[in-house]
Amino acid sequence: MSDYTLNDLARLVASRAGTSPDSSYTAKLLAGGPAKAAKKLGEEAVEAAIAAVQGDKAGLTAEAADVLYHLMVVLQAGGVSLDAVMAELERRTAQSGLAEKAARRHT
Ligand SMILES: N=c1c2ncn([C@@H]3O[C@H](COP(=O)(O)OP(=O)(O)OP(=O)(O)O)[C@@H](O)[C@H]3O)c2ncn1[C@@H]1O[C@H](COP(=O)(O)O)[C@@H](O)[C@H]1O
Structure with a gap:
């Protein structure tokens, strides 16, 4: 398993x-503004989706990295931290955990 993380x-x-x-290259993208970066x-997301549909594992690996x-x-560019995104995912996981517990109580 790679030691390289999304935080890195x-x-x-x-x-x-x-x-x-x-x-x-990153500085060039950032200098272009949020719209250019988003485009x-x-x-890249479309290219990853196409590789996935085609069952192209090498292509999907490269496109997923992109x-x-x-x-x-x-x-x-949008001023949102990765930490905020992870906190949102953590909140959802906690929420679905609570929902599962509630469902178990009602069965
Ligand atoms: N992931 C990338 C990455 N992908 C592509 N590129 C550069 O972008 C060029 C073109 O890439 P594409 O394949 O997307 O080609 P394209 O879509 O035709 O080109 P553009 O429309 O983007 O100009 C490549 O030749 C690279 O120079 C990248 N340059 C940097 N990174 C990452 O950014 C880090 C920092 O790089 P710098 O910001 O350049 O120091 C690197 O260590 C990498 O992790």
Whole structure:
């Protein structure tokens, strides 16, 4: 299992904010603004979906990496932290856990 995490990627993307677009692809994307970054994320998501439908595992791996990278760029451009996203997922998990417990009580 890889030791590289989404937190590592988010930190890398954040470190490029405000640096020269000439020396960093991430800085170039961020300098282009949220709409341009979001367009790129949408394109990569479609490419990942196509690879999944085609059963192309190598393609899906590469496109999923692109999706995660471009999602981190969009979060950075939109001023939303990865931590906020994870907290939202944690809240949903806690909520579904409570719902499961309630359902068990009623059976
Ligand atoms: N994931 C990427 C990544 N994907 C693509 N690219 C660059 O973008 C170029 C074009 O990529 P695409 O395949 O998306 O091609 P394209 O859609 O035709 O090009 P554009 O429309 O985006 O211009 C590549 O040749 C790379 O230079 C990337 N550059 C950087 N990253 C990540 O960002 C990190 C920091 O990179 P820098 O910001 O460049 O320091 C890297 O360590 C990687 O983790």
